[in-house]
Amino acid sequence: MTEKPASRKPENLDQDQFLTILSREEALARFEAALFPRSITGEPRQLAAALGCALSEDVMAPIDVPPFDRSNVDGFAVRSSDLASAGEAAPVRLRLNDEVIACGVAPQRPVLSGTATAIATGGPLPRGADAIVMVEHTQPCGSRAIDVRRATSPGQFVASAGSDIARGEALLRAGTVVGSREIGMLAACGIAEISVARKPRVAVLSTGDELVQPGEPLPAAAIYDTNGAIVAAAIDENGGEAHFLGAIPDDEAALETAMRKALLESDMLVLSGGTSKGAGDVSHRIIGRLGKPGIIAHGVALKPGKPLCLAVCDGKPVVILPGFPTSAMFTFHDMVVPVLRRMAGLPPRSDATVSAKVPVRIASELGRTEFVMVSLIEGAGGLIAYPSGKGSGAITSFAQADGFLKIDALADQMPAGTQTEVTLFTPHVRVPDLVVVGSHCTGLDLVTAPLAHAGLTVRSIAVGSLGGLAAAKRGECDLAPIHLFDDRSETYNTPFLSDGLELVPGWRRMQGIVFRKGDARFEGRTAEGAVRSALADPACIIVNRNQGAGTRILIDRLLGEARPDGYWNQPRSHNAVAAAVAQHRADWGMTIAPVAHASHLGFIPLAEEHYDFALVKARRQRPAVQAFLDALASEEGRAALTKAGFRPA
Ligand code: AMP
Ligand code: MG
Numbered sequence: 001m002t003e004k005p006a007s008r009k010p011e012n013l014d015q016d017q018f019l020t021i022l023s024r025e026e027a028l029a030r031f032e033a034a035l036f037p038r039s040i041t042g043e044p045r046q047l048a049a050a051l052g053c054a055l056s057e058d059v060m061a062p063i064d065v066p067p068f069d070r071s072n073v074d075g076f077a078v079r080s081s082d083l084a085s086a087g088e089a090a091p092v093r094l095r096l097n098d099e100v101i102a103c104g105v106a107p108q109r110p111v112l113s114g115t116a117t118a119i120a121t122g123g124p125l126p127r128g129a130d131a132i133v134m135v136e137h138t139q140p141c142g143s144r145a146i147d148v149r150r151a152t153s154p155g156q157f158v159a160s161a162g163s164d165i166a167r168g169e170a171l172l173r174a175g176t177v178v179g180s181r182e183i184g185m186l187a188a189c190g191i192a193e194i195s196v197a198r199k200p201r202v203a204v205l206s207t208g209d210e211l212v213q214p215g216e217p218l219p220a221a222a223i224y225d226t227n228g229a230i231v232a233a234a235i236d237e238n239g240g241e242a243h244f245l246g247a248i249p250d251d252e253a254a255l256e257t258a259m260r261k262a263l264l265e266s267d268m269l270v271l272s273g274g275t276s277k278g279a280g281d282v283s284h285r286i287i288g289r290l291g292k293p294g295i296i297a298h299g300v301a302l303k304p305g306k307p308l309c310l311a312v313c314d315g316k317p318v319v320i321l322p323g324f325p326t327s328a329m330f331t332f333h334d335m336v337v338p339v340l341r342r343m344a345g346l347p348p349r350s351d352a353t354v355s356a357k358v359p360v361r362i363a364s365e366l367g368r369t370e371f372v373m374v375s376l377i378e379g380a381g382g383l384i385a386y387p388s389g390k391g392s393g394a395i396t397s398f399a400q401a402d403g404f405l406k407i408d409a410l411a412d413q414m415p416a417g418t419q420t421e422v423t424l425f426t427p428h429v430r431v432p433d434l435v436v437v438g439s440h441c442t443g444l445d446l447v448t449a450p451l452a453h454a455g456l457t458v459r460s461i462a463v464g465s466l467g468g469l470a471a472a473k474r475g476e477c478d479l480a481p482i483h484l485f486d487d488r489s490e491t492y493n494t495p496f497l498s499d500g501l502e503l504v505p506g507w508r509r510m511q512g513i514v515f516r517k518g519d520a521r522f523e524g525r526t527a528e529g530a531v532r533s534a535l536a537d538p539a540c541i542i543v544n545r546n547q548g549a550g551t552r553i554l555i556d557r558l559l560g561e562a563r564p565d566g567y568w569n570q571p572r573s574h575n576a577v578a579a580a581v582a583q584h585r586a587d588w589g590m591t592i593a594p595v596a597h598a599s600h601l602g603f604i605p606l607a608e609e610h611y612d613f614a615l616v617k618a619r620r621q622r623p624a625v626q627a628f629l630d631a632l633a634s635e636e637g638r639a640a641l642t643k644a645g646f647r648p649a
Helices: 010-018 024-035 180-188 227-237 252-265 283-287 325-343 395-399 442-453 464-473 527-536 550-559 574-582 593-598 623-633 635-643
Strands: 042-046 075-078 092-101 115-119 131-134 138-141 145-148 170-172 193-197 201-207 241-248 268-272 293-298 309-313 316-321 353-357 369-379 382-387 403-407 419-424 434-438 458-462 479-482 501-515 588-592 602-616
Touching: 024 293, 024 309, 024 325, 075 092, 075 145, 170 180, 201 227, 201 252, 227 241, 227 268, 227 325, 241 252, 252 268, 252 283, 252 316, 268 325, 283 293, 283 309, 283 316, 316 325, 325 369, 325 395, 353 369, 353 382, 353 403, 369 434, 369 458, 382 419, 434 442, 434 464, 434 623, 442 458, 442 501, 442 593, 442 623, 442 635, 464 479, 464 501, 464 602, 479 501, 501 527, 501 550, 501 574, 501 593, 501 623, 527 550, 527 602, 550 588, 550 602, 574 588, 574 593, 588 593, 593 602, 623 635
Parallel strands: 092 115, 201 241, 201 268, 268 316, 434 458, 434 479
Antiparallel strands: 042 193, 075 115, 075 131, 092 145, 138 145, 293 309, 309 316, 353 419, 369 382, 369 403, 403 419, 479 602, 501 588, 501 602
């Protein structure tokens, strides 16, 4: 923060040194220094209930495993010295002792020289014996003796006591997460109960007047509380025990009450929202009153996540994550997970990394370490990392990415073609079977549904028609969905194809004028008539489209020289146009029929837009591409498109 808080209470004075932006390394180091070392509380757990818990102390083996020397095969316990001269031509005859050592039977008789005792796999070695001869290597000689035709060495087929686990050895170390293999080792030693680290209890609060919980109706200007659910889940994933306490309005007194109560009942408190300089941002002020030392870092040179606030109140970490979900999640994983895992007695998380090439230039802000979420696809020369174009306000930037790359604080960009390291969100790269890069359409999901159901993974990266064409030319995708109108030839898509690409016709999307049902300026009119009456009413507001959109060309033709109010509102998607009209921010615009109908809006059809696919010829034979082409041509696919309001080509 560069701004001083408006009201500086005396108890906040000693925090002023922190009201500067710290590097992420410095912020994390100060946060950890204020919290650690601290003791981990252990609690007893029955073995069966310990799955997924971290051991709070080292476990030493209380016994030898196996507890006695035992036979690894079915055969005869012998003295190896008796068989030193045995061979194919010179069998040695051994007299059988009068017992059979089965599993669980303690031997009674010694094996004296010249004798053998029958023994089963797992049977304890009798006194005097030092080796086992496999039953296959012997011949019975009557019922009282055997002939052995090969020599045997001392210790053969014997598992000696403690050879698996030695009494007193460190079986498992503190911090080990108990999985099935660990449970197996503990059970082998007879351990029924272990001491595991008590999971830190973490209270989660969302803040904001605009937040509504999932399941509730969504009033105007409200949004669903995304962070509450995702933060709580991520806490559980990293060894904590999350307690979600709901969303609190931006009211200082209410928030302080909620924070105090949460902190009293928990080991840690994680809030989201309210860290920026908006009018309602109060939580960081409250922290100063909750306990010592208070705020450790408010403002970290990190993108996304600059407004992150880290604090420690009387030994308990208090964190305020940025409000935007992707920023919240990113900073949580980067700055909070290390601390949470340490408190939970878990080892640091080790994330897998891969090397990948960046196909486009990524601009970056100087002075902040920038993390860019990327989707990975397999290119001709290795992995390619596509930056997610949606920004930190979008939940999908984080949730649908494969990982992230890092741009140094001192760099203002990452040039196209850079080979860089990508930290994965999953243990392995998930290389998709079909890669679709270009303009997104809800119809696409209908066509790819059978592929997904057949176990093929489809990665669709929305970068717009031109971005898709560029990717297709570089051979980075299988298909590029495009809807580009060529003014000169008055045709769609074909004029934009280059060598190596072929056109696969997709479907037609009826474009037209969208308006609220019952609006007499539009209802029942032709497109030209509707535009005339809209232009005749100075209070009538249009929502336009961005330059370059096929739809925009239609709008400009309809308007001629007219520039009605709203002309400069130029969103980039069909859905944004429908939302503007539905929410009365505009009265009319141009969108496609399925989107207008989904929003229950009136619609005057005007002209069809061609949504086709530029197919990379060299990839046509790939099984997933074939499956896509089949799905596109199938009766089911065409019926699904038609039902949704598209017209298959
Ligand atoms: P703030 O830091 O409170 O100003 O929030 C920044 C942005 O994040 C605003 O657009 C908020 O609506 C949004 N935001 C804050 N909290 C949440 C949440 N729990 N879920 C989804 N979005 C949120
Ligand atoms: Mg807020």
